[in-house]
Amino acid sequence: MNSRIKDAALAAHITDEALAWRQVICPVTAAYGKYVARRDLHGKTIVSFQHVLEDTIPTLLPFVQAGAKVKVGACNPDSTDDAAAAYLAQNGVEVHAFSGMTPDEYAQSIDILSNEPADIIADMGGELIEAFVKKGHQVDGALEATTTGVHRVEKLELNFPVFNWNDIAIKDRLHNRxxxxxxxxxxxxxxxxxxxxxxxxxxxxxxxxxxxxxxxxxxxxxxxxxxxxxxxxxxxxxxxxxxxxxxxxxxxxxxxxxxxxxxxxxxxxxxxxxxxxxxxxxxxxxxxxxxxxxxxxxxxxxxxxxxxxxxxxxxxxxxxxxxxxxLLNLAPGMGGSGKDLFDPFSAILLRGIDWLASGGALSFKPGFWAYPAELEAEIAQRILASHS
Incomplete structure (x- = not known):
């Protein structure tokens, strides 16, 4: 399946300088990304449903570099940065995201992303997890990052483990608050x-x-x-x-x-x-x-x-x-302040996907679980160290 994006030429708007500066201001994400990129994840399929923005690039590309098959769709029809979507598509990610998606186009992207089995799901909103459950696909594990998604996932009869990082302290007390x-x-x-x-x-x-x-x-x-x-x-x-x-x-x-x-x-x-x-x-x-x-x-x-x-x-x-x-804070092209504040959350997503790819969920039964506390503590310690 080819990517569904606005314009492939927009990839040129994402410069090496911009990505290099993002590594400077988000050092923990950068460190995890470099580690993941050196791994061998050939044969793994990772499907993500999230806001497709510039900070998505260092979160997903390390898994492509490690040999995994990576797909991503926009979890909100109006938050996509079309330049970031084009850059991801140019660099090996199958992308189904473009600004101004109609409700039908949005629903189609969920259907496409859930048509085939996957090893790992990284979701924001619970809709992709719901689609996989309804189609009976078995996956190693999934991550959910939003209150909306928690409400949705809690109502499902899950046939694989899902890990909730919306309610962990770093997300709830820092990002949300x-x-x-x-x-x-x-x-x-x-x-x-x-x-x-x-x-x-x-x-x-x-x-x-x-x-x-x-x-x-x-x-x-x-x-x-x-x-x-x-x-x-x-x-x-x-x-x-x-x-x-x-x-x-x-x-x-x-x-x-x-x-x-x-x-x-x-x-x-x-x-x-x-x-x-x-x-x-x-x-x-x-x-x-x-x-x-x-x-x-x-x-x-x-x-x-x-x-x-x-x-x-x-x-x-x-x-x-x-x-x-x-979400107004993610209005494309308007950019608020504090991009460095995404570092803990990009790290949580990266580390969580890598943990699942390493068999972290093998001992968990199907159901809704808390994101591993030891991973959260590890990330918090690394964020603290990056501030010293």
Whole structure:
């Protein structure tokens, strides 16, 4: 099967200098990559479903260099960096990812990637794991990295072991809590030209991602409210200096609305009609259906600038959607800050795939398991050492 990408010529946009600098700022990922590249993994097939970005390159190419067959698809239809996808395809990865995929094209990529058996799955969102389970394929093991995927995988009758690294401390307490917001708010300002001083922000969901987004917004001068159904998390939001409001009131009274639940259907037609005039809609949850973009697309709309669309709700009310409802922090070409913060997570993925390829899961029965604690500790120690 040939790769399905936007334009092979875009590979030239990924320079040797850019990749060399990424090795400097992500030294642990680089070290694991060099180790993996020297291994003999001929005969292994690795299938990945993830955000296809520049940082995907040092995560997957070492396995190609080790002789494995590697395939990758985009776990979100609007986060793909087409230059990175082209570069991966040029260097031996079978790629099914391009920006602006339709729902049918997205579903087709899952079907293609799951058509044949594989040894290892690295998933973000659980959809690829689900497809392999439904087709009855047996694999050595799989990795899952998102809250959305955890919700999906927990409902499956698994016939192989799946290892959850969404809930490990490095991912949950660091990336979800701090790093998403570190990326997201600079991208928000790059896309919109807006600062947050004095602006009202509603964060929907006060899990680790929502908590970090709310905290950073307050630090940047916003007046922050939180809509959260869980009373314990709502109480925690109050202790972080946020006003706790019901969803309807929050939608009516806030200028910037951020969904951060990882679930689908959070803002449907009824909720979207409650928005105040001029509201800006942002999503940072994994699911690109937290906001009902399909319903918004039935309304008159205007493309304002890159990653911003205006929708006319009637009665002289317009609202603005950023990045088609996909994760704003990964909006292609906008680049936030702190690319070095991806080092632990690229390392977790690399090390986890290598562990599976080395037979790490052979003693595990089918089911949902925690990512090995010893691997997490090893990675944390190496990250600490790289900072000294």
């Amino acid at each position: 701090h790093h998403v917001a570190q990326e997201m708010w600079p991208v928000f300002s790059n896309v919109t030209g807006l600062a947050l001083y004095g602006r009202t922000v509603l964060v929907i969901g006060f899990g680790p991602v929502g908590r970090g987004v709310a905290e950073r917004a307050r630090n940047l001068g916003a007046v922050v409210s939180v809509a959260e159904r869980d009373p314990v998390r709502a109480l925690e939001a109050q202790h972080h200096g946020c006003a706790v409001v019901d969803l309807e009131a929050g939608l009516k009274n806030n200028a910037i609305i951020v969904t951060a639940t990882g679930l689908s259907g959070i803002l449907g037609k009824v909720q979207l009609k409650q928005l105040r005039r001029g509201a800006v809609l942002v999503n940072v949850g994994h699911s690109n259906t937290e906001i009902d973009v399909a319903w918004l697309d039935t309304l008159p709309k205007t493309r304002m600038r890159r990653h911003i669309e205006r929708f006319d709700l009637g009665d002289d009310k317009q609202v603005y959607l950023l990045n088609r409802g996909s």
